[in-house]
Amino acid sequence: MDLSAINPVLLIASLMVAATPLLLAAIGELVVEKAGVLNLGVEGMMIVGAISGFAIAVESGSPMLGFAAAALGGAVLSLLFALLTQFALANQVASGLALTLFGLGLSALMGQSYVGIKPPATAQLNIPVLSDLPVVGPILFGHDPVLYFGILLVALVWALLKFSRIGLILRAVGESHDAAHALGYKVVTIRVLAILFGGACAGLGGAYISLIRVPQWTEGMTAGVGWIALALVVFASWKPWRALLGAYLFGGITVLQLNLQAAGVAIPVEYLAMSPYLITILVLVILSADKSRAPGSLGKTFHASQ
Amino acid sequence: MSQPLLTLDGLTKAYPGVVANDTVSFEIAEGEVHALLGENGAGKSTLVKMIYGLVKPDSGQMHLRGAPFQPAEPRAARADGIAMVFQHFSLFDALNVAENVALGMETPPPMRDLAHQIRTVSETYGLPLDPYRTVGDLSAGERQRVEIIRCLLQDPKLLIMDEPTSVLTPQEVEILFQTLEKLRSEGTSILYISHKLEEIRTLCDHATILRLGKVVGECVPRDTTAREMAEMMVGTALKTPERAGRDLGEVTLDISGLSVPAPSDFGTALKNLHLRVRAGEILGIGGVAGNGQDELLSVLSGEVTVEADAITLRGQPIGRLGPNARRDLGVLAAPEERLGHAAAPDMSLTENALLTGAVRRGLAKSGLINWAATRSFAQEIIAAFDVRTPGPGNAARSLSGGNLQKFVVGREILQEPDVLVINQPTWGVDAAAAAAIRQALLDLAAQGAAIICISQDLDELMEISDHFAALNEGRLSSARPTDGLSVDEIGLMMGGAHGMEVAHV
Numbered sequence: 001m002d003l004s005a006i007n008p009v010l011l012i013a014s015l016m017v018a019a020t021p022l023l024l025a026a027i028g029e030l031v032v033e034k035a036g037v038l039n040l041g042v043e044g045m046m047i048v049g050a051i052s053g054f055a056i057a058v059e060s061g062s063p064m065l066g067f068a069a070a071a072l073g074g075a076v077l078s079l080l081f082a083l084l085t086q087f088a089l090a091n092q093v094a095s096g097l098a099l100t101l102f103g104l105g106l107s108a109l110m111g112q113s114y115v116g117i118k119p120p121a122t123a124q125l126n127i128p129v130l131s132d133l134p135v136v137g138p139i140l141f142g143h144d145p146v147l148y149f150g151i152l153l154v155a156l157v158w159a160l161l162k163f164s165r166i167g168l169i170l171r172a173v174g175e176s177h178d179a180a181h182a183l184g185y186k187v188v189t190i191r192v193l194a195i196l197f198g199g200a201c202a203g204l205g206g207a208y209i210s211l212i213r214v215p216q217w218t219e220g221m222t223a224g225v226g227w228i229a230l231a232l233v234v235f236a237s238w239k240p241w242r243a244l245l246g247a248y249l250f251g252g253i254t255v256l257q258l259n260l261q262a263a264g265v266a267i268p269v270e271y272l273a274m275s276p277y278l279i280t281i282l283v284l285v286i287l288s289a290d291k292s293r294a295p296g297s298l299g300k301t302f303h304a305s306q
Numbered sequence: 307m308s309q310p311l312l313t314l315d316g317l318t319k320a321y322p323g324v325v326a327n328d329t330v331s332f333e334i335a336e337g338e339v340h341a342l343l344g345e346n347g348a349g350k351s352t353l354v355k356m357i358y359g360l361v362k363p364d365s366g367q368m369h370l371r372g373a374p375f376q377p378a379e380p381r382a383a384r385a386d387g388i389a390m391v392f393q394h395f396s397l398f399d400a401l402n403v404a405e406n407v408a409l410g411m412e413t414p415p416p417m418r419d420l421a422h423q424i425r426t427v428s429e430t431y432g433l434p435l436d437p438y439r440t441v442g443d444l445s446a447g448e449r450q451r452v453e454i455i456r457c458l459l460q461d462p463k464l465l466i467m468d469e470p471t472s473v474l475t476p477q478e479v480e481i482l483f484q485t486l487e488k489l490r491s492e493g494t495s496i497l498y499i500s501h502k503l504e505e506i507r508t509l510c511d512h513a514t515i516l517r518l519g520k521v522v523g524e525c526v527p528r529d530t531t532a533r534e535m536a537e538m539m540v541g542t543a544l545k546t547p548e549r550a551g552r553d554l555g556e557v558t559l560d561i562s563g564l565s566v567p568a569p570s571d572f573g574t575a576l577k578n579l580h581l582r583v584r585a586g587e588i589l590g591i592g593g594v595a596g597n598g599q600d601e602l603l604s605v606l607s608g609e610v611t612v613e614a615d616a617i618t619l620r621g622q623p624i625g626r627l628g629p630n631a632r633r634d635l636g637v638l639a640a641p642e643e644r645l646g647h648a649a650a651p652d653m654s655l656t657e658n659a660l661l662t663g664a665v666r667r668g669l670a671k672s673g674l675i676n677w678a679a680t681r682s683f684a685q686e687i688i689a690a691f692d693v694r695t696p697g698p699g700n701a702a703r704s705l706s707g708g709n710l711q712k713f714v715v716g717r718e719i720l721q722e723p724d725v726l727v728i729n730q731p732t733w734g735v736d737a738a739a740a741a742a743i744r745q746a747l748l749d750l751a752a753q754g755a756a757i758i759c760i761s762q763d764l765d766e767l768m769e770i771s772d773h774f775a776a777l778n779e780g781r782l783s784s785a786r787p788t789d790g791l792s793v794d795e796i797g798l799m800m801g802g803a804h805g806m807e808v809a810h811v
Contacts, residue, residue, distance in 0.1 A: 165414070172398050172409050179396040182360065183410055184380030296399060 006259045012252075013138045017213055019251025020150045021046070021205040021222075025229035026236070026243045027154055028201025033233055034161065035194035036174035036297035040096025041081055042202050043226025044103020049074040049203025050210040051107040054119055054217045057207075063122040067146060067207050074203020075196045077103055082195040086188050089301050104220060114217045122146070122212050146208055151244070153201070158240040170194065174295035177302040187302050202226065228277075235284030238295065242287060250280040309372055311336045311495045312357070312464060317366035319352055326352040328519040329366065334464065339486065339496045341506045341527060344516035345539055345736035350499050353516070354466050357497070358390045359383040384412060387463035391453045391470055399442035403452050406441055410456040428455050431485045446595055447478045454485070465489065466497045471505060474594070476764070476797040483509055501539070501737065503532035504765075517541055540738050554772070555585030556620070558756040559606075559637070559725045564616045566605055574598040574780045576605065581775070581782060583725065583756040588747065589785060590771030591760045593800050598780040599729055599760050600642065606727040606758065607639030608632040619725065633665045636724030640714050642733060642760075644707065648714040651703040655695065658702050659684040659717055666721040683720070691716035692742065708739035715743050719750050726750065729760040744770050764796060776800045 025042050032039050052073030057066025081099050084090040122144045125131065131141040161167040170190060173180045177187045209225070210217055228250065236242035253276040261272055310333040319327045326349045334340045344350045355361040357368065359377030368375040370386055377383035380390075397406050404421045408414035415423070421437035428435040433451040441452060450470060457465055467486075471479045486496055486509065498510055506513060507527045515523040515538045523538045561581040568575040576598050583589045593599065604610045606617070607629055614623040619635055627635070641647040649658045660680045664670045669680045684698035691712040695705055702710060711732070718726055731747065732740035748770055751757050760777075761767050767774055773785040776799035783799045 165408075168401075168405055168408060171401065172405075175398040175400050176396075179398055180409075182380070182392060182396040184359070184384075185409075293400070 006256075006263060009135050009138055011255060011259060013142065015248065015252040015255045016139075016143065016147060017251075018255050019247040020147050021208045021213060021225055022229055022232065022250060023150045023154065023244060023247035024205035024208060025202045025226055026232045026247055027150075027157055027240060028198035028205075029229055030233045030236070030238060030240060030243055031157060031161075031170070031201075032194050032198035033298055034174045034238060034295055035170050035191050036177055036295050036300065036302075037085065037191050037195055038092045038096065038299040039078065039081055039099070039195060039198055040093060040230065041078070041099025041103065041226075042198075042229050043222060043224065044100035045074040045077050045199045045202035046103075046206035046209075046222045046226045046229075047107040047220065048077045048103045048110075049206030050222060051111045051114070051206075051217060052203065053207025054210040055110065055114055057119045057211055058114060058117055061120050063120050063211055064145075066119070066211055067204060070203040070207030071200040072203070074201070074206065075199040077106075078195050078199025078202070079192075081199075082192045085301070086192055086195075089303060092299050092301070100226070108219045111217050111219065115219075117217065119211050119215050119217075121215070144212055146204065146212065154240045154244045161240070171295070174297055177297045177300070181302070181304060187304070191302075202229075205229070231281070232284070234294075235281060235288055237288040237293075242284065245287075246280055246284050249283060250276050253279050309336075310334060311338075311371060312375070313369040314353075314357075315367045315369070317353065317356060317363045317368070319349075319356060319361060319363050325519050327356070327363070330516070330519070330521055331366075332514045332521060332524070334495050334497060335512075336495060337490055337493045338512060339490055339498055339510045341510035341513035342497060342499045342516065343501065343503075343506065343513055343535060343539055345501065345738075348516040348539070349519040350516055351468065352519075354390065354468060354497065354499065357383070357464075358388060358466060381412065384410075384460060387461070388466065389457035389460055389462035389464070390466040390468070391450070391457060392468055397441050397449055397452060400440065402438050402440050403435055403444075404437040406452055407437075407456045407459060411460060423459060424455055427458050431455075431458065431488065432481055433485065447474050450474070450482075454482075458489075462494060464495045464497060466499070468499045469501075470498075471500065471502060476793050476800075478594075479505070502765075503527075503535050506535070507532060515539055536737055540736075554587045555754060557582050558585050558620060559583045559758070560618045560621075561616060564605065564612060566601060566610060566612060568780075569601065569604075569610065574601055576601050577780045579782045581758075581785070583758055585724075585754045585756050586751055587773065588751050588757045588759055588771040590767030590774045590788065591758065591777055591782070592762065592764055592767050592774060592796065593777035595762055597777045598782075599777060601780070602777065602782075603639060603641055603727055603729045603760060606637070607641070608637070630665050633662065633721075636666075636722075637727070638662070638666075638718045638721055638723040638725070639727040640718050640729065640731070642729040644710050644714060645703060649702040649710060652701055654699050654701055655688070655693075655705075655713060656681050656684040656698045658713075659687060659698070662717060663721055687713055687716040687720055690720065691746070708735040711735050712739055712743060715746060719746055722753075723750075723755055725756045725758070727758045727760070730763075731759060731761065732763065732766060733761075740766075764793075774799075 025046055029039065029042055049070035053066040053070030056069035057063045077099065081095055084095040085092050124142055124144055127141050131137050161171060169185055173185060173187050173190050181187050206222055209222060214221065232243055232246045236246050257272040257275050261269055312334045315331050316329045317327055318329055330353060342350050352361060356363050359380045359382055375386065404417055404424060407424060408420055414420055424435060424437040433455060435451050435455060441449060470482060474482060490496065500506055510527045513525050513527045514521055517539060525535065561579055564576060564579040566576040574597060605612060608627055609629060611628065612625040614625040616625040618624065619637060624632060624635060645651045650661065660669050660675065663683055667683055669676050669683065681698055687693065688695060688698060693709050693713045695709060715731060731743050744766065747757055747759065759771060768788055771788050774788045774791055775785040776783045778800055
């Protein structure tokens with residue numbers, strides 16, 4: 001066992017990378033759930049985003065174009081969910097599960113000819129002086145732009161939900177769609193927009209895996225991150241900063257346990273592998289012991305005739 | 307007279323199968339309190355929804371101060387000075403007062419200014435409110451204040467109020483009326499929907515009566531008796547429940563010193579309850595909703611079990627028994643929430659009859675259901691209580707509130723209970739059905755059953771009960787004979803006005 005082989009600076013830098021897909025998917029789903037919709041299709045939208053982004057990046061040679069395509073791909077798939085649940089008034093749980101299964105199958109089909117290809121590398125942020133600083137440089141100034149975008153998005157969503165009128169209306173729709181409708185707000189429009197946003201975020205998260213974290217395409221490569229994002233939203237009590245904390249905690253422990261495995265710590269690998277799930281849930285359960293609760297209309301179907 | 311504020315001309319709105327409003331026409335004058343009267347299903351709600359822009363009329367016109375008025379959505383109606391206080395509050399529990407108010411405004415000022423405005427307006431009209439409190443924690447009366455203040459901040463020309471007093475104590479009602487009087491004196495018109503006729507007689511200048519979607523009459527409430535108005539609403543002469551002189555028998559149910567902790571964060575704890583009902587007695591329990599009514603019912607029905615000795619039936623301890631064991635002994639209950647508590651919404655009437663009737667009517671033997679007997683039990687209820695439904699195979703959800711309530715009450719009464727506990731027997735039920743239910747309760751008592759009737763309708767309690775007690779924050783006042791009890795005394799028993807004060811200006 002050689003713990004000195006673990007470099008704390010690299011560890012922190014890589015945990016941020018490991019956490020970003022989860023963070024992007026979770027912040028999108030958080031907005032969706034705040035609007036009162038439970039979309040269990042995060043995993044499906046992520047994997048479709050992963051392949052859309054990968055394919056476009058490979059074909060065009062531009063990773064940024066790839067990310068844009070990933071967001072679009074995720075949003076298009078979520079539109080299917082929006083049609084089913086908001087217009088056909090289908091059950092949200094069943095539709096979400098179907099979306100995940102559909103997304104997994106569709107992505108495998110789309111990705112057949114992309115297995116084993118390397119995508120174009122995403123440029124890292126490189127600020128002279130700042131990026132070369134010891135310790136701080138690699139942690140704060142040495143990442144790709146999407147990672148910063150993820151953190152910015154959390155701040156943006158937080159501020160929007162807390163301070164803006166549109167955020168207030170979104171929360172109101174999620175809290176009681178009948179009351180919001182009685183006051184004249186367009187419940188369905190707001191929900192569809194939220195679902196599209198959630199889809200775009202999930203798509204971005206998926207592409208982050210296929211273009212940056214594991215730069216290649218394999219079938220089912222999101223490997224359950226979408227499900228963890230869903231759990232994260234609940235355990236974060238629908239609060240953006242807590243979602244960030246949870247994502248970083250999860251990413252951190254994932255990276256740490258991999259390092260520990262490599263260092264040959266005398267703990268069975270199975271325990272190390274389950275540790276990120278256990279610890280993240282434990283911490284967030286303790287945090288969520290306050291009186292915050294789920295949006296009142298979460299998962300309920302809205303029909304305007306009442 | 308000067309030009310009316312709002313003129314409705316031939317408004318018609320049909321839904322598949324029903325004509326909710328059929329060529330409805332009337333006028334609301336400036337500074338007038340106009341009452342809209344009618345039974346449930348008479349089309350009052352549809353009509354005000356059209357004025358508020360939530361529903362589009364099929365035909366007919368509205369004019370606001372002579373100009374054509376066709377609000378496409380509530381926003382447009384609000385912009386034209388129409389404000390509405392909803393029957394079922396349109397509030398968001400998880401948001402605070404200021405956020406709730408902001409959601410009802412077109413261009414709300416920044417939160418801090420809005421909070422200041424809320425304080426000012428609420429104090430001017432004697433409805434004190436803290437803008438930063440979470441609405442979920444407020445009492446029903448306070449929640450209504452939020453709605454009213456949301457309307458007042460928009461400086462409305464016409465304020466629509468849909469059954470505003472159903473959740474208030476008498477003192478709170480009085481304060482509300484003073485607020486409305488003040489608004490009227492400032493020139494605001496009010497469209498006041500209610501079926502509480504005495505209130506309308508005190509408050510309103512003019513009344514329009516709807517029946518089955520049509521205007522069937524108009525009157526000046528001050529010059530019309532409540533009975534005349536009720537008969538216009540119903541369309542037939544009304545039968546007042548008859549109260550035969552009864553002899554009260556032995557003490558049947560006895561509760562002494564019962565305390566139960568609150569079942570949830572939003573529930574009420576019951577504190578040191580004492581209660582006694584005799585055979586043939588109706589004990590009325592009043593009080594504003596949320597003061598322990600639901601908890602009291604669940605303790606009596608056996609949904610919540612307590613110490614064995616805390617509740618006794620003819621001296622026999624029953625506190626630990628569950629609902630079915632109590633039913634077996636003759637203690638039956640009919641909860642307030644019809645859909646979801648008293649009846650399973652998506653199950654048929656037959657199935658619902660089985661759910662509480664199985665024990666006493668022997669509808670299930672060794673785990674197998676006797677469907678033939680169950681169906682005939684359901685049919686018996688339908689026939690005896692005039693439940694209007696195509697048959698016992700229909701889902702409970704498909705019945706109107708009044709019909710389902712008759713079914714639920716009938717189901718318990720036909721099981722010949724020794725003790726019947728009933729919460730809100732006529733809530734949301736039209737006048738004719740309500741009279742029938744009250745009569746059935748009186749008849750049951752005359753046969754020697756002890757009845758505990760929990761209700762927020764004081765007139766109802768005064769009409770049928772022998773003794774009256776009030777629940778206030780989980781405490782039960784001592785029971786007093788209803789004969790000669792005044793409204794003021796009742797109000798005090800109910801805990802007064804919960805910190806409300808009279809308008810200052």
